[in-house]
Every structure is written in structure tokens, then in C-alpha cells.
Amino acid sequence: TQLLEQSPQFLSIQEGENLTVYCNSSSVFSSLQWYRQEPGEGPVLLVTVVTGGEVKKLKRLTFQFGDARKDSSLHITAAQPGDTGLYLCAGASGTYKYIFGTGTRLKVLA
Amino acid sequence: KAGVTQTPRYLIKTRGQQVTLSCSPISGHRSVSWYQQTPGQGLQFLFEYFSETQRNKGNFPGRFSGRQFSNSRSEMNVSTLELGDSALYLCASSLAGGITGNTIYFGEGSWLTVV
Numbered sequence: 001t002q003l004l005e006q007s008p009q010f011l012s013i014q015e016g017e018n019l020t021v022y023c024n025s026s027s028v029f030s031s032l033q034w035y036r037q038e039p040g041e042g043p044v045l046l047v048t049v050v051t052g053g054e055v056k057k058l059k060r061l062t063f064q065f066g067d068a069r070k071d072s073s074l075h076i077t078a079a080q081p082g083d084t085g086l087y088l089c090a091g092a093s094g095t096y097k098y099i100f101g102t103g104t105r106l107k108v109l110a
Numbered sequence: 111k112a113g114v115t116q117t118p119r120y121l122i123k124t125r126g127q128q129v130t131l132s133c134s135p136i137s138g139h140r141s142v143s144w145y146q147q148t149p150g151q152g153l154q155f156l157f158e159y160f161s162e163t164q165r166n167k168g169n170f171p172g173r174f175s176g177r178q179f180s181n182s183r184s185e186m187n188v189s190t191l192e193l194g195d196s197a198l199y200l201c202a203s204s205l206a207g208g209i210t211g212n213t214i215y216f217g218e219g220s221w222l223t224v225v
Contacts, residue, residue, distance in 0.1 A: 031212075033213070033214075035216075040218075040219075040221075041218050041219070042114075042200050042202075042216030042217050042218045042219050043153075043200070043216045044216070045213060045214075045215065048213055088153065090153075092212065097143060097155045097158055097166045097168070098143075098155070098214060099155075100145075100152060100153035100154075100155075101152075102152055103152055103153075
């Protein structure tokens with residue numbers, strides 16, 4: 001069974017701080033996506049990474065896909081209250097479905 | 111272009127009843143997948159349809175079913191509702207489903223409360 005474990009599960013930080021969220025699996029994924037979900041809404045796609053070792057930047061967010069395509073990280077620089085939400089990683093299983101991570105709930109305090 | 115549309119957004123049902131949820135995918139998308147999200151279990155895959163065919167199914171009882179129409183719109187049905195079925199049901203559409211490099215886009219979800 002493919003699983004994606006995210007850490008930490010909860011994170012509460014002050015505005016301006018940096019943070020990193022991890023997404024780990026024992027399985028290889030052909031691609032991996034990161035989503036942010038706000039209360040009462042569906043997840044919104046942030047990025048897709050496909051190549052092992054790939055690094056993508058989206059403003060203050062930096063995403064990295066592990067060389068072996070089993071893990072990924074999301075780093076936020078100078079977090080802002082607007083970054084608050086549930087962050088989810090998801091891996092393409094190759095069988096027409098995505099496996100979602102356990103989620104990291106981030107709260108950025110002003 | 112319009113996003114994924116789910117209806118209804120909120121509904122309350124009684125144990126034993128059945129419910130049908132609807133999903134209209136992004137225009138041109140032929141794959142529709144359904145997920146159940148609960149605080150305890152996170153996002154769990156229900157099933158995926160492509161061109162009216164179910165290609166994969168998650169580990170849910172037979173009370174959960176779905177279908178896709180020729181216009182790619184999809185419905186999911188839950189019969190004999192149980193309290194544990196209370197959840198946010200999310201629909202996602204994509205061009206080709208959960209394969210390399212393909213992106214799925216979620217709707218806002220349907221909140222189901224079973225009392």
C-alpha cells in the first residue's frame with residue numbers, strides 16, 4: 001500500500017518566520033503535487049514536480065522533489081497570515097488515482 | 111474557464127437515507143475522480159471515471175457508487191447512509207487522470223452531514 005506521510009502534522013508560527021514541510025514515502029511516485037486547502041474549500045494546486053531532484057519556486061514557496069522520487073519538501077520563506085491553511089502532498093500512483101498525504105495544518109500568526 | 115462545479119454545497123440527511131452528489135468537470139476534461147475527506151482519515155480516494163468507464167475504485171463499501179455521463183459530468187451516490195459518512199466529498203477533474211504529469215483540479219466540495 002502506498003502511503004505519504006507528512007510532517008509536521010501541525011505548525012503554528014509567527015509572521016516572518018521560515019518553515020519546511022516534509023512529505024515522505026517508501027514508494028516511488030512518477031509525479032508529486034502540492035495543494036493548499038482553506039476551510040470549507042477544495043484543495044488548490046500549488047505545484048507539480050516530475051523529475052527527481054527538481055526544485056521549483058513559486059514566490060516565497062520552494063518545492064523540492066527527492067532524487068529517488070520518494071519524498072518532497074515545501075519551504076516557505078517569511079511566512080504571512082495568508083499562508084495559513086492545510087498543505088497536502090499527493091502522488092500519482094500510476095493507476096488513475098492520487099495518493100494524498102496526511103496533511104500539515106499551518107497557522108501563521110500576525 | 112469555469113472550474114469544477116459541485117452541487118449541492120451543503121446537505122443534511124438522516125441515517126438510512128440515500129444521497130446523490132453531482133460534479134461538472136472543467137470543459138474538455140474527461141477524467142473525474144471522487145474523494146472523501148474527514149478529519150480523522152484525510153483525503154481518501156473513492157473512484158475515478160474516464161469516458162463513462164470506472165477505471166479505479168478505492169476501499170469503500172458497495173454503498174458508495176458513481177457514474178459518468180457522456181458529457182463527462184459525474185454523480186456519486188451513497189445509499190443507506192451511516193453517521194460515519196459525514197464528510198466533505200470532493201470531485202476532481204483532469205484531462206487524463208492520475209498519471210505522470212497530469213494535473214487534477216478540485217471543486218469546492220459537498221458537505222454531507224448525516225444525523
